[in-house]
Amino acid sequence: MRRVWWPAAFSLASAMAGAGELQDDLRARRARVMDAIGPDGMLVHWSAPVRVYSRDVDYEYRQDSDMLYLTGIDQEGTALVLLPGNKTKKSILFVSDADPRREHREGHLLTKPEAQEASGVDEVRLASELDGFLTSLMNRQPIGERRAEYTGEYDAFFDALKAGKARLALVFGRRPGVKDELPRAFEFAERMRQRVPGLSVTDATDTVWGLRQVKTAYERAALQRSTDISADAHRAAMRATKPDRFEYEVEAALEKVYLERGAPSWGYPSIVGSGPNATILHYNRSTRRMKAGELLLIDAAAFHGGMTADITRSWPVSGKYSKEQAELWRLVLAAQEAGMKAAVAGNRTADVEKAAEEVVKAGLLNLGLVTDASSKQHRTWYTHGICHWIGLDVHDVGDYRRPLEPGMAFVIEPGLYIREAALDALEDTPENRAFKEKVKPAVAKYRDIGVRVEDSFLLTETGLVRLSARVPRTLEEIEAFMAGRD
Amino acid sequence: MRRVWWPAAFSLASAMAGAGELQDDLRARRARVMDAIGPDGMLVHWSAPVRVYSRDVDYEYRQDSDMLYLTGIDQEGTALVLLPGNKTKKSILFVSDADPRREHREGHLLTKPEAQEASGVDEVRLASELDGFLTSLMNRQPIGERRAEYTGEYDAFFDALKAGKARLALVFGRRPGVKDELPRAFEFAERMRQRVPGLSVTDATDTVWGLRQVKTAYERAALQRSTDISADAHRAAMRATKPDRFEYEVEAALEKVYLERGAPSWGYPSIVGSGPNATILHYNRSTRRMKAGELLLIDAAAFHGGMTADITRSWPVSGKYSKEQAELWRLVLAAQEAGMKAAVAGNRTADVEKAAEEVVKAGLLNLGLVTDASSKQHRTWYTHGICHWIGLDVHDVGDYRRPLEPGMAFVIEPGLYIREAALDALEDTPENRAFKEKVKPAVAKYRDIGVRVEDSFLLTETGLVRLSARVPRTLEEIEAFMAGRD
Numbered sequence: 001m002r003r004v005w006w007p008a009a010f011s012l013a014s015a016m017a018g019a020g021e022l023q024d025d026l027r028a029r030r031a032r033v034m035d036a037i038g039p040d041g042m043l044v045h046w047s048a049p050v051r052v053y054s055r056d057v058d059y060e061y062r063q064d065s066d067m068l069y070l071t072g073i074d075q076e077g078t079a080l081v082l083l084p085g086n087k088t089k090k091s092i093l094f095v096s097d098a099d100p101r102r103e104h105r106e107g108h109l110l111t112k113p114e115a116q117e118a119s120g121v122d123e124v125r126l127a128s129e130l131d132g133f134l135t136s137l138m139n140r141q142p143i144g145e146r147r148a149e150y151t152g153e154y155d156a157f158f159d160a161l162k163a164g165k166a167r168l169a170l171v172f173g174r175r176p177g178v179k180d181e182l183p184r185a186f187e188f189a190e191r192m193r194q195r196v197p198g199l200s201v202t203d204a205t206d207t208v209w210g211l212r213q214v215k216t217a218y219e220r221a222a223l224q225r226s227t228d229i230s231a232d233a234h235r236a237a238m239r240a241t242k243p244d245r246f247e248y249e250v251e252a253a254l255e256k257v258y259l260e261r262g263a264p265s266w267g268y269p270s271i272v273g274s275g276p277n278a279t280i281l282h283y284n285r286s287t288r289r290m291k292a293g294e295l296l297l298i299d300a301a302a303f304h305g306g307m308t309a310d311i312t313r314s315w316p317v318s319g320k321y322s323k324e325q326a327e328l329w330r331l332v333l334a335a336q337e338a339g340m341k342a343a344v345a346g347n348r349t350a351d352v353e354k355a356a357e358e359v360v361k362a363g364l365l366n367l368g369l370v371t372d373a374s375s376k377q378h379r380t381w382y383t384h385g386i387c388h389w390i391g392l393d394v395h396d397v398g399d400y401r402r403p404l405e406p407g408m409a410f411v412i413e414p415g416l417y418i419r420e421a422a423l424d425a426l427e428d429t430p431e432n433r434a435f436k437e438k439v440k441p442a443v444a445k446y447r448d449i450g451v452r453v454e455d456s457f458l459l460t461e462t463g464l465v466r467l468s469a470r471v472p473r474t475l476e477e478i479e480a481f482m483a484g485r486d
Numbered sequence: 487m488r489r490v491w492w493p494a495a496f497s498l499a500s501a502m503a504g505a506g507e508l509q510d511d512l513r514a515r516r517a518r519v520m521d522a523i524g525p526d527g528m529l530v531h532w533s534a535p536v537r538v539y540s541r542d543v544d545y546e547y548r549q550d551s552d553m554l555y556l557t558g559i560d561q562e563g564t565a566l567v568l569l570p571g572n573k574t575k576k577s578i579l580f581v582s583d584a585d586p587r588r589e590h591r592e593g594h595l596l597t598k599p600e601a602q603e604a605s606g607v608d609e610v611r612l613a614s615e616l617d618g619f620l621t622s623l624m625n626r627q628p629i630g631e632r633r634a635e636y637t638g639e640y641d642a643f644f645d646a647l648k649a650g651k652a653r654l655a656l657v658f659g660r661r662p663g664v665k666d667e668l669p670r671a672f673e674f675a676e677r678m679r680q681r682v683p684g685l686s687v688t689d690a691t692d693t694v695w696g697l698r699q700v701k702t703a704y705e706r707a708a709l710q711r712s713t714d715i716s717a718d719a720h721r722a723a724m725r726a727t728k729p730d731r732f733e734y735e736v737e738a739a740l741e742k743v744y745l746e747r748g749a750p751s752w753g754y755p756s757i758v759g760s761g762p763n764a765t766i767l768h769y770n771r772s773t774r775r776m777k778a779g780e781l782l783l784i785d786a787a788a789f790h791g792g793m794t795a796d797i798t799r800s801w802p803v804s805g806k807y808s809k810e811q812a813e814l815w816r817l818v819l820a821a822q823e824a825g826m827k828a829a830v831a832g833n834r835t836a837d838v839e840k841a842a843e844e845v846v847k848a849g850l851l852n853l854g855l856v857t858d859a860s861s862k863q864h865r866t867w868y869t870h871g872i873c874h875w876i877g878l879d880v881h882d883v884g885d886y887r888r889p890l891e892p893g894m895a896f897v898i899e900p901g902l903y904i905r906e907a908a909l910d911a912l913e914d915t916p917e918n919r920a921f922k923e924k925v926k927p928a929v930a931k932y933r934d935i936g937v938r939v940e941d942s943f944l945l946t947e948t949g950l951v952r953l954s955a956r957v958p959r960t961l962e963e964i965e966a967f968m969a970g971r972d
Contacts, residue, residue: 051537051545055879057754059537059545060770100911104869104903105767252745259738262773268543281591284546287748383590393541417590425586 023120025218026072029211030082030091030121033070036207039085040160042137043169043204045070046184047078060265065392066171066208068306071119075110077127081134082169085156091121094130138196164198172203206399212391213398214407219307219391220458223409224467226263227309227456230301231470233257234311237272237300238472239485243292243317247272250296251286258302267308268394271299278314278450279417281384292318295325297450301394308394310411311468312454319482321475328416328451329475331363335414336453339386343412343457343464346403349387356386356414368442369418370435377435380422386414390456406461415452418443509606511704512558515697516568516577516607519556522693525571526646528623529655529690531556532670533564546751551878552657552694554792557605561596563613567620568655571642577607580616624682650684658689692885698877699884700893705793705877706944709895710953712749713795713942716787717956719743720797723758723786724958725971729778729803733758736782737772744788753794754880757785764800764936765903767870778804781811783936787880794880796897797954798940805968807961814902814937815961817849821900822939825872829898829943829950832889835873842872842900854928855904856921863921866908872900876942892947901938904929 037043048064063074071080071093079094095115103109112124125133136143140158142150160166170185182190189201215223233254240253251272258266273283274290278297290296299312314329316322321329335356342355360382361373370377389396390409398408420443426432456467472481523529534550549560557566557579565580581601589595598610611619622629626644628636646652656671668676675687701709719740726739737758744752759769760776764783776782785798800815802808807815825842846868847859856863875882876895884894906929912918942953958967 048540051539053537053545053754054534054548054551055883056881057879059539060755062540065540100907103766104905104908107766107769107771246748248748248750249746252742255745256738256742259741260735262732262734264734264772268539269546279590280593283593285593393543395542397541419590421586422590 022072022218023118025216026070027120028216030070032211033204033207034082034084034090037082037084037167037169037204039156040165041084041167041169041202042157043080043082043171044134044188045080045171047073047076050076062265065212065397066173068392069208069212071121072306073110073115073119075115079127079130080121081130083154083157085154085160086122087151087153087155089123089153091119092123092125092133093119093121094125094127094133097126097128138192138199161196161198166196166199168192168196168199168201169204169207170201171205171208173205209397210399210402212396213389213402214405215391215409215458216407220407220409220460222305223307223309223391223456223458226267226302226304226307227311227467228470229258229261229263229304230267230309230311230456231468232261233300233302234298234313234471235481237298238313238315238478238481241290241296241315241317241482244289247274247277247286247288247290247296250290250298254298254300258304261302261304263302263304265303267301267303267310271297271312273297273450274317276419276448276450279419279448280450281415281417290317293322295321295449295451297452299452299454301456306392308390308392309456309468310388310390310394310413310454311456311471312413312415312452313471313473313478314451314453315472315478315482320479324446325449325451326475327367328418328446328449329453331360331367332414332416332451332453333474334363335359335386336412336455339412339414340457340464340466343404343410343459345405345459348403349400349410352387352412353385356412357382360414360416364416367446369439369446371438372435380426381416381418382414383417383422384415386412404459406459409456409458409467411454411456413452413454415450415454417450418446418448420447508558508704509604511702512556513606514702516556518697519690519693520568520570520576523568523570523653523655523690525642526651527570527653527655527688528643529566529568529657530620530674531566531657533559533562536562548751551698551883552659554878555694555698557607558792559596559601559605561601565613565616566607567616569640569643571640571646572608573637573639573641575609575639577605578609578611578619579605579607580611580613580619583612583614624678624685647682647684652682652685654678654685654687655690655693656687657691657694659691695883696885696888698882699875699888700891701877701895701944702893706893706895706946708791709793709795709877709942709944712753712788712790712793713797713953714956715744715747715749715790716753716795716797716942717954718747719786719788720784720799720957721967723784724799724801724964724967727776727782727801727803727968730775732775733760733763733772733782736776736784740784740786744790747788747790749788749790751789753787753789753796757783757798759783759936760803762905762934762936765905765934766936767901767903776803779808781807781935781937783938785938785940787942792878794876794878795942795954796874796876796880796899796940797942797957798899798901798938799957799959799964800937800939801958801964801968806965810932811935811937812961813853814904814932814935815939817846817853818900818902818937818939819960820849821845821872822898822941825898825900826943826950826952829890829896829945831891831945834889835886835896838873838898839871842898843868846900846902850902853932855925855932857924858921866912867902867904868900869903869908870901872898890945892945895942895944895953897940897942899938899940901936901940903936904932904934906933 047067051059053059077096081092096109115124172185236257237250237254240250272286274296275294277283294317295314297314301309338359339352339356342351361378364370364378365373389398458465472478533553537545539545563582567578582595601610658671722743723736723740726736758772760782761780763769780803781800783800787795821842824845825838828837828841847864850856850864851859875884944951958964
C-alpha cells in the first residue's frame with residue numbers, strides 16, 4: 001500500500017490555518033541546526049537507500065527521517081549540505097539529474113525549481129555535482145565559477161579550513177556494533193579525515209534529534225491530523241470486529257481508512273491479535289479466526305504528513321468484556337491515568353513510568369497475580385516500558401533524561417499479558433517457586449488475556465492533550481460504541 | 487499491510503482438491519534439485535535478511551523466493567542444507583533457537599517438529615548449530631555422535647571430500663557488479679574455498695530457477711487462486727472509480743480485497759495512474775484527483791499462497807472510452823490477441839513479442855502515430871517488452887531462450903504511452919525531424935493517453951489459459967461492467 005509520502009504533507013499546509021507553511025518551518029529548522037554548527041562547520045546528510053523486497057521489486061521508498069525533517073524532500077538520491085558561514089547559499093540541496101528514460105519508468109523527478117520551492121533551500125544542484133563540489137570546497141576553490149569571478153561566498157569555511165578549524169558535522173545516529181559494517185556517515189567521515197588534514201568531525205545527532213524532540217506549530221497540527229486518521233481507522237476496526245471473522249478482515253477495514261484518507265503507509269506494521277495473540281507484543285500474522293468471548297488487541301497507526309501516532313486498544317470481540325477482561329482493562333486504564341497525571345512539564349518520563357507502575361503493582365496484588373507489591377513480580381505480566389516519543393518515527397528520537405516541556409509528543413501505553421509461559425521462564429529459585437504456587441489460581445483465571453491501552457499525547461503550554469481522544473477508551477465507551485454499531 | 491505470507495498457503499492445501507499437498511510438492515522439488523547436484527555435492531541456502539523501514543521499525547518480512555520454493559518456510563534466520571549422498575538425512579533445515587523473550591515480543595518461532603511438518607525435510611536442527619555442523623562435515627567428523635556410534639550417514643560426501651571431488655552448490659543468482667559488495671552466497675563460497683582445499687564451488691542457479699520456470703500442479707492451482715484474488719481486486723477498483731475521486735481512494739478499494747481475502751501483501755506496489763500518470767510505467771504516488779474523460783490505468787496484483795499474478799487494465803473514469811482512447815485500447819488488445827496466438831508450446835517468448843509488435847506497428851501507422859511501419863519509430867510509444875515469467879516473483883526467474891512448454895506461466899502486456907516528451911528525447915537527426923513533423927497532429931490527438939492490457943497466462947497441456955479471465959477486458963466488457971455498477 002505504500003507510496004512516497006510527501007504530497008499528502010503538501011496538501012496539509014493549506015488545510016492547517018495558523019500552523020504556518022511547511023517551507024517556513026523547514027527554513028526555521030535548518031536555521032537552528034546552522035546556529036548550532038557555526039560558521040566553521042559544514043553539515044552533510046543523505047537520503048535513505050532503496051530497500052529490496054524480492055528480486056527486482058523494491059519496497060516502497062521510505063525517506064530518512066532527518067532528511068525529511070531538514071528538507072521535506074522524499075526523493076531518493078538526495079543530499080543536503082549546510083554551510084552556515086556562507087554569505088547567501090547556506091543550504092544547498094543536491095537532487096537526481098533529469099533522466100527522461102528513468103522518468104518514463106519511475107515517474108517525475110523533481111526539477112531544480114521544484115526542489116527549491118518544496119524545500120525552501122538557498123540553492124539546488126544536481127546529485128552528479130556533489131563529489132566535485134566537495135572536492136572543490138576542500139581545496140578552497142570557487143565552485144562553478146572562474147577564480148576572477150569568485151564572490152567570497154565560501155570565505156568563512158575556506159578560512160576555517162585554512163586555520164585548521166573547519167568541522168564536518170554529520171548526523172551519525174546509532175553507533176554500529178563492533179562487528180557491523182560502517183554505515184554511510186561513518187564511512188564518509190573516515191574518507192574525509194583521510195583526505196582533508198586538519199578537518200575535525202563532529203556529531204550533529206544531538207542537535208538534530210534534540211530539535212525533533214520538541215514539535216513546532218506545524219508539526220503539532222500535522223501530528224493531530226495524522227492521529228485523527230489513525231483514530232478513525234480504529235473506529236472502523238471496532239465496527240468490523242465480529243466473532244468468527246479472521247484478524248486480517250479487521251485489518252483490511254483498518255488500513256482501508258489509511259489509504260482512502262491519503263496516508264501513504266502505516267507508521268509501523270499493524271498488530272491485530274485476538275485471544276492469546278494479544279499477549280504477543282508485535283504479533284504480525286493476523287491469520288487467526290477470532291472467537292466470541294475473546295479480546296482483540298489492535299496497535300496501529302498511519303504515517304501521514306510525515307507524522308506517526310501510536311494507538312492501542314483491546315476490545316471484546318462480541319462487544320462485552322468478561323469480568324476478568326474488565327478487571328484487567330480497568331487496571332491498565334488506571335495506570336495510564338496515573339501516568340497522565342505525572343506527565344507535566346519539568347517531570348521526566350521516568351516519573352510517568354513510576355506513577356503507572358505503582359498502580360499496576362497494587363492492582364495486580366489485588367487480583368492475586370502478584371503476592372508482593374514491593375518486589376519485581378509484576379514484571380512477569382507488565383513486560384515493557386510505557387513511554388516513547390512519537391513524530392517522524394513511531395519510536396521517535398529524543399533524550400529520555402530531558403525534562404518534559406511543551407511541544408514534546410509521546411505515548412503512555414501500559415499493558416498486561418497473562419502468559420503461563422512467563423511463569424515457566426522464571427529462574428528456578430525458592431522465592432519464584434513460592435510465587436508460582438500462590439498465583440496459580442489467578443493465572444488460570446486470567447490466562448491468555450492481553451490488554452494494552454495506548455494513547456498519543458502532546459504536552460502543550462496549557463497541559464497534556466490526548467491527541468487520540470476520538471477512539472473509545474473506557475470500558476463504558478467501548479461497550480457503548482460496540483453496541484451502537486451498524 | 488504486509489504480514490508474513492505462509493499461513494495463507496497452508497490453508498490453500500485443503501482448498502485445492504487434486505493439486506496435492508504442499509509438503510509432497512516441496513519434497514519433489516528438493517528431490518529434483520538433489521538429482522542435479524549428485525552425491526558428491528552439498529547445497530547450502532539461506533533465508534532473506536530483514537530490511538529496515540526507518541529506525542527500529544522493519545518492513546514486513548519477505549522470505550527469499552528460492553528458500554520458499556525449497557522449504558516453504560517463511561521464518562527469518564533459516565538455512566537449508568541438502569546432502570544428496572546422505573543415507574537418510576538428505577535435507578536438513580536449520581531454524582532459530584527457541585527464545586521465550588523474543589517470542590513474547592515477535593511471536594511464535596517454529597519448533598523443530600513444526601518446521602519438519604511444514605517443510606517435510608528429513609531433519610531439523612537449530613540455527614546455532616549450523617557453523618559447527620559445517621565445520622564437522624568439512625573435517626569428515628560424525629556430527630553430534632561419538633565416532634564409535636557413527637552410522638555412515640555422511641559417507642558419500644566424506645568420500646567425495648577425501649577424493650577431492652566434493653562440490654559446494656549455491657544459488658548465486660544475479661552476479662554483483664564490479665564495485666558492489668559481495669552478496670552472502672559469494673562471500674560464503676570464498677570462505678569455504680579458503681578453508682577446504684580441494685572443494686569446488688558450482689552454481690545451482692540454473693537448476694533451481696529452471697525448475698521454478700515450470701509450475702507443478704500445486705503451483706498452478708495456487709497461481710490461479712492468487713490471480714482470482716487480484717482479479718476481484720480489479721473489479722472492486724472498477725466499481726470504485728468515479729470522476730473527482732483521488733487515485734488513492736481507488737487503491738484503497740483494490741488493496742482492501744487483498745487483505746480481506748487473506749493475501750498478506752501486494753506482489754508489487756500498486757500502480758494507479760489517471761490521465762497523464764498512465765504514461766508513467768511504475769507510477770506509485772496515487773495522489774492525483776482523476777477527471778471525467780480520462781483513463782485510469784491500474785497495474786496491480788496480490789501475493790498469495792506464494793504466487794503473484796500480474797494484471798493491468800486502462801478503463802475510462804466516467805465509464806465510456808472516447809474515440810481516441812477506444813482506438814488505442816483496441817490496438818493493444820489486438821496486439822495481445824496476436825501474442826496469445828503465438829504463445830504455443832515450442833515457440834519462444836520472442837515469437838510472442840514479435841507477433842504483437844507487428845500488430846502494433848501496423849496499428850500505429852493506421853492511426854498516424856508512425857510514418858514507417860518497417861522502422862523503429864513505434865518504439866517511441868511502445869516502450870517495453872511484453873512477456874515475463876510470473877510465479878513466486880512478479881518478474882519470475884526463467885530462461886527466455888527456452889522454448890515454451892506446459893507449466894510455464896507468463897504475462898502478455900502490450901502498452902502504448904503517447905508522451906510528447908518521448909518525441910523531445912529522440913536524437914536530432916533528419917529522419918527524426920521529419921518523423922516528428924509528420925506525426926504532430928496525431929500526437930496532439932492522442933496526447934497523454936496511456937493504455938496497457940496485461941493478463942496472466944498459464945500454458946497447459948491443452949493450450950493457453952488466461953488465468954485473469956475474470957477481469958473485464960474488451961471495450962464492450964469494460965463499458966458494460968462500468969455501466970452495471972452500484
